[in-house]
Structures are given as structure tokens and as C-alpha cells.
Amino acid sequence: MPNLTKSETAARVTIADVAKLAGVSTATVSRYLNQTAPVTEETAKQVQAAIIELGYVPFQAARTLASRRTNTLGLLLPDISSDFFPPMLRGIESASREHGFGLLISTQSGIGARVGGYHALGEHNSDGMLIFTGSLDQDELTRLHGLGFPMVLLYQSPPQGIEIPSIAFENKAGARGLMDHLIEVHHCRRIAFLRGPEKNEDSQWREQGYRESLEAHELPIDPRLLGRGGFSERGGYQMVQQWLNEGIEFDAVFAGDDRTASGVLAGLHDAGVQSPAEVAVVGFDDIPTARYFTPPLTTVHAPIERGGYEAAQQLVKLIREGVAERLVLLPTELVIRQSCGCP
Amino acid sequence: MPNLTKSETAARVTIADVAKLAGVSTATVSRYLNQTAPVTEETAKQVQAAIIELGYVPFQAARTLASRRTNTLGLLLPDISSDFFPPMLRGIESASREHGFGLLISTQSGIGARVGGYHALGEHNSDGMLIFTGSLDQDELTRLHGLGFPMVLLYQSPPQGIEIPSIAFENKAGARGLMDHLIEVHHCRRIAFLRGPEKNEDSQWREQGYRESLEAHELPIDPRLLGRGGFSERGGYQMVQQWLNEGIEFDAVFAGDDRTASGVLAGLHDAGVQSPAEVAVVGFDDIPTARYFTPPLTTVHAPIERGGYEAAQQLVKLIREGVAERLVLLPTELVIRQSCGCP
């Protein structure tokens, strides 16, 4: 027997069963469950007892249909597979649970996300959506906003003229601190910067911090030292090898993010360049594995899990109260390890 | 103005609107949408046109209530934050989408997963569940099985006497190949093994492969060389440092999985032990970052994404046809990089 067979599902226990056993109406049971109107202590006890005796669990779909609330949060992600993702998900999940919301996740954007002609995720199966940068285009964002559909943007600002709450790290300040450290403590002079994906706002702000630090220290900005790592190991690896082949000189690399830094480290290593002795390397994010890089990575700690938590929190607030913070800025912090040259 | 206000949601377009515009009954529209009965080409065209004109999107909750199908797959995970997770999710997500199922995710098991007294995930909001090892206890598994609720277990076998389809890697063969390589090619003699979390079956099978290889080569099994890394960087780091402090000798470490290997590498490095020159290190899984370790990690490639895909595939099959493969065994493959001593 290679196969297993599923047995029949038992008949569902409904709110009517509970009502009958408790000797009240279904309306009362509903009110008790949702705390949507006061109930005598007496009836509360009877209802509670009936619920337990029958092992009653409300049927979400019926609640949704009747109340027009799905009690579900949607999360839209591009097809990423990054160390960044798990802690973020943990934050989102814990906030969702605290408020009694389920979490519906859909990866990949655009055409791929449509099932039978409509989006896998949207107004029809969630009360609101968390949208990670790069996972939904401007038009769709505008359309959903026009519908009054609650959304919170992660690490991305809304389209021109439209107001959607968003969440972001203090990228510029973080990058600035990192650069200042490299320049003031380690006397780096030729620091390369690797940009993230095109239009990525985190990357743009980090570059801004990079430039401001350079300017503040009266160091020139050499365009040959600006490359695109695309926030990926591969990008970091290739870019650093290319620079090496072209004979471009640099004494430090600000990799844009930690994944890229991981690739840079590998690229230097494979080329026989010592790090941090010959070239210092720093990242951004402080992903869980950063401390285990060789050498351990100096980076900027971004509160990834908290970002997920806050975003979900704001979304729930937007759904329930109709309002949310326009922008939640999450503080970052310099984390000094050894890849910058510190002992 | 620190806050944003949500506007009112527009009235929903229903199947009745579509039916009226197309000049047919709602039953016909429903049949067209679900392909649950043949429809004239003529009517099909009219219905399709009406759907597009109105921008109709079926309301999932109503479908669920009427059909008793949620069209949603549940995924239960322990609170992990691992490189392992994203590729797996990608596989699950893509299989779900192919079959038109949504994906509902809940992390953390046990008490934490209960909302208002019942599980965040279960019979009431998914047609079936994917259960990652360590996220649901035997009792709950037995209860759900008793209900005839479709489930597929990931990297875990069902409780005694109960049949639930499961998915696993070819752990033993993979570990065996890895060990043989260490012994035959690199002439390692004292190879340490780091176990995963208690009761983790992947770990048990890998240890089995470890033992069999040792025996086949007539090498002794030294209990002092068996430690617990718990499939975590921290565990690998601490264990290797402890061994070093205790003066236990070893010329190689099979870390149990890649995360642990990452910690082992860091532990050796911090202790001034050269790898692979003095101690070879190997892992298991081939997580995306393994190639960027220093040195690049020799490991066993486990098809993580495919595992997620297959699991979801089996679950859909179980839901729709009532049957699924009892066990899907996923082949593994030796990936030789440099941490074993190969050039």
C-alpha cells in the first residue's frame, strides 16, 4: 500500500449547537464570543461551559461573510530568499497573533501573483496588506489605495501624491556612523560603495550617508568606487573581483548590506586579498549570520524583527481605527566587530 | 498631521451582478468559474465579458462557507529563523499557487499558537496542513488525524501506529557519502559529529550514516567526539570551543547541518585553529550561504525548495483525491568545496 486514505471529516459543531446546550440564542453566544455586548455573568458561564463541552471552534469563513472582516493580514513579498526574511516574519507573526489575526503570505509580484486572473492576495481575502519593497507596482498600489484598502509599506515610500503609511530604518544615520568609523578610526581613504537593487530606497539613503560622510571629511567621491551589488552575495563577489581585475584601488568596501558583504569577503578571499588587513569590509542590517562571517562583520544593526512587528501593529491600527503613523522610523546602531580592522 | 485616514471601501461586486449583466443565473456563473459543469461557448463568452467589465473577484469566504473548502493550505513552523526557511517557503508557495491555494502561516507551536483558546491554524481555516518537524506535539497530531484532517509532515515521521504522509531527505546516504569522502580522500581518522535538536530525525539519520561509515572503515566510535550542536551556529561554536579547551583531539568535524558548521568554523578561527589545514569541517543542507563561508563549505546538498514544493503537492493531492504518498524521499548530493581540504 503506497498510499494513505483520508477518512471522512466529522460534522461541524456550530454556534447553534452551543446556543441550544447553553439554553440561549445564537446572538448571545456570538456576543459573548466577540465581546460585542455585555452578557450576564450567569449566561457567560453557561455559554463558556457549552463551548468547552462541545469543543466549539468558530468557523472563520462564516464570520468573515457575515461581518465582512477576514481577520487576516496579507503579506506580499518579492521572491527573496534572504536571511533578512525570517526575523521579519517572526515580528509580523507575533503582532498578528497578539491581535488575533491570521497571516496570509504571497511571494512574487506582478503577473506571477495572479491566480485565475486576479491577485492571490488582496481585498477579497485580507483586511489589509503589508507590502515589502519591490513586490507591488505603483499602479496596483494606487488602485488599492483608491479602494480604501488598508496597507502598510515596508522599506518603501508611497507613490507620488498618495498617502500610505510606511516603515523604514534610519538608513542614512546608520551609514553615516559606519563611514565615520572607517574614516576616523581606521583612516580609510578610498572606500567603495555597493548599491542595492535599482530604486531600492534603503540603498539610496545609505548612499546618501556614504556621500555625506565623505564630504564631511573632505574626501573625494570617486565614481569608479560606486558599484551595484544588488543586495546579493553574487553581486558583491562579482563586483569586487571586477574592481580587482581592473586594478582599481580601495582600502575599504561598504557593501550596502550584509549579504553583499558576505560576497565581498568571499571575493577578496578568493583573490588572495587579506581582510581586514588590506581591505576593510562593512555591511548593513546585522543579519543573524553576520557575526559568524570570517572575519566577523562590522555592520549596522537594523531592528528587522521589530520592523515586522511595528508594521503589523500599524496595519492592525489602520484596520481597526482607520489611522496609522505616516512613517515609523526605526533606529539603527553601529555594531563593531572585526571586518573593519578593530581587534 | 501625523496620521492617515482610511476611506470607505466601495461596495462589493457579487456573482449576482455578473449574472444579471451576462443575462444568466448565478448558478451558471458559478459553474463557469469553477468549471464544475460544461457551459455553452456562447454563455461562457458573455460571462467572461461581464466578469471583466465589472472587475469581479469571487469572495473567498462565501465560497468557503458554501463549499466547505477553504482553498487554503496551512503551514506550521516552530520559531526558527534559519537560512533553511526561505527556499522551503518558496517551494511551498509555488506549489500552492499552481493549484490555486492560499497559504496561511503560523510559527511557534504549543500554547503560543492558540488564540482565544484554539489554534491559530487548524481545521477551521485550512483544508490541510504542512507540519514542520518540532511544531506540533504527538497528541495534537493524533487528534487532527482522528478528525480526518489532511496533513503532511516535513522531516518528521508520524506518531506510532498512525499514518500521515511525510517528506524527508536521504539523510543517511548523504551523511555516509560525506564521511567516506573525509576518510578516503582526506584520511581523517578522528571525526567529530554534532547532533541536532533532541528527537530530530534528520539528525538521527545523519548520525546513522556517520556511524556506518566509521564502522565500514574499521574506525572506532569515540563517544567524546559526539556532541550536540542543536542545528545552530551558537551550538557549533560552543561545542568546538569546549572540545578545544578539554584538549580532545579531532581532525574533522561533521557539524550536523550548515548553520552549525558556520559556528564551528567561527569557533576554530577564534581559537586560532586553521581550517581545513588542521581541522576539516563539513555540514549538511547546502543552504544558500554555504558557498560563501570561509573556507567555502563542503556539504551535502538537500533539495530544500523541492522539499517544500513536493510537500505542498502531496498535501493538495491528499485534499483533492484523498490519497498521498506515504513517504517522499528526496535525494541528496555531495557538494565538494574547500572546507574538507579539497583545493
Add this chain to the structure above:
DNA sequence: CTGAAAGCGCTTACAG
């Protein structure tokens, strides 16, 4: 191939 109608399990004005 198609329609009228019951029913899925809840919530929520409305009335008391």
C-alpha cells in the same frame, strides 16, 4: 446545458 431555491455558519440591526 441551465435555473430556482435552499443552505453553508455566522453577525447585527431591530425590537423589547
Add this chain to the structure above:
DNA sequence: CTGAAAGCGCTTACAG
């Protein structure tokens, strides 16, 4: 504080 009843938007026997 509580109940009777309508209604949420679909699906699905039943009948033709």
C-alpha cells in the same frame, strides 16, 4: 441584557 430574523455571497442538489 436578550431573542427572532434577515442577510452576508457563494455552491449545489434537484428538476427540467
